[in-house]
Amino acid sequence: MSEINIFVSGKGVVPGISIGRAYVVQPRLVSNIQRNISEGEIPIEIQRFNIAIDKSYEQLEALKQKIGDEYRDPGHILEAHQMMLKDEELRKDVIQFISDRLINVEWAINLVMEKWEKIFLRVENEYFNERLSDLRFVTYRILRNISGLECFSHDPPPDAIVIAPELSPVETIQFCKNAVTAIVTEKGGATSHTVIIAKSFEIPTVIAARGILDLIKNGDLILVNGNTGEVIINPDVNHVREYRRRMIKILAMEQNLINESHTAAVTMDGVELTVYANVDFAEEIEKAITHGAEGIGLYRTEFLFLSNINEAMNEELHFRDTLNLMEKWKGGPITIRTFDLGGDKFPTEGGVLNEPNPALGLRSIRLALKNRKLFKAQIRGILRAHSSMPEVKLKIMFPLISSWDELNEAKDVYYECMEELTQEGHELSENISIGTMIELPSACMISDILAREVDFFSIGSNDLIQYSLAVDRANENISYLYRPLHPGVLRMLKFTIDSALNAGIEVSICGDMATMPIGALILMGFGLRTFSVPPSFIPHLKKMFRQVSAAEIKDLSEQALNMASHHDISEFFRNKLGSRLQEEIWPEEGEQDSVK
């Protein structure tokens, strides 16, 4: 009898829960015989190469036909591998090594691999490693075909859980087509093609499960949790029962969320809430649409500035990016935040700034106001793009505003751009509103004054909490002090929301606090009606809002304002709502703080 309940922990990359039997994949052999050849053998070696290439190409073609058009990403990855097989450069290299060095094709392929390894690894970056692993999978296939090893194919039973050192995209496709119930690998990066494929097929996947191959044998019963990365080998009855219960629950919940994410979030007492998406780059828009976003509450533009500051000086870059964004997004308003960069990431005329305390230094709007040309290039680009699609409701906001003067200085730059463009003959649209981020304690406390100057507020809770509590969230010595429910923070939020409501301007939040159940509820209790969160949170947030009464939450939130500590507030909400919102909101593991 094997040992029961062996826990292995990896990284969950495709969510879902599975129960199945282990199908262990051993590393495959690759022929590696290296020998010198005579000149007369050159054509023979080249011929061996050609045959292996054709064979490999056909194998990938057959697999591509098998998966059909239904799965786009896996098909594209296979096509890329086919392209690598037929690559001119690769082919030239192999033939050159064979003929110049008089070596066999296996050896030549190894040398070519080494050459490209050097090329790919000259810059360190996870994405670049992924290209190399694609190349490896392709060359291994060629080598196996040269030696005739590639006849063996995997054929796991449909309830199998695949356990492997690592999987090539091709193997992953084969397994997914065989309807395996989960995949666990010892190695692997979260951005790998293997993970993309497993996601397309929605097969729960755990990677980086170190040591699992030493603990498991074929046919062992295992439980896999793709959400948490937990794997249990030879589980006992209780664990199996628990996993079955969770599986049923997750299925029901997912179905529900998908069905409901495209209708508005209305509370039990009829208050309608709006949920927008935070979008980092235009590519994320598709996800925002499928997850029921009603607008874009935060479009970050920093990436446009990071690589080449001279390019960013060119308003064309901003024009094209904004146009692309507006064309892709067909829906509610779009909120663009002007660049919010730290001085440490920003090359200026005197070189990159080296400040003793960058968080309190020349950053964000301060940097923009010191680099007018750059700031204007961005605003002009955005305005010009909008003039060609004036039907889009566009909102522009400034980050890190700390005072009335600063806000007006930023607004002056904006009006200057408008004036210039009008003089240059551009027809600008009126369908734009101007707002400010509220993310500094000083801005909160004068929000009643700032509200007279803008059309909307967007609360940036991350910075607000960090600057109010003097806590760097990334510093592990003190990160426990980062407390969104700190009564001091809540009072500032309440004051800010009141200021906006009294002035009759729009107010929303785009920080992480909106992804935390209690945080989002308290903000709603304070009168906030618009929330902007990363797309994957939207269905969860809407669902939560539908299950509560706005009047009750308002009452609870007002009581919370008089409590002494974040702990009391958290307990208070859990006691009052925990039993009702248990299924959707309070995470099973109890430690995570977000709605998801």
Add this chain to the structure above:
Amino acid sequence: MSNTHEKDVVLVNEQGLHTRPARILVEKTTRFKSEIEIILNDYVANGKSIMGLLGLLAYKGCKLKIRATGEDAEEAVKEIATLIESGFDE
């Protein structure tokens, strides 16, 4: 003197010129008769080779030079520039 055309473009893809856009780019370049080179700083890649393009390690925001030499060079540069600037519809 052969017919050579050039144009500089900015790569907008979030993950740079990775496998997916590189594949799309090769599909485009191989349709032209001209010789095509994609250049990043000193690194010159064969525009019809997916390996060459991946080996550029082109990252988001970098400036790529497109150079085509041959009878359809002008058209090639124009179409390739449009494709790169469009972000490969990612």
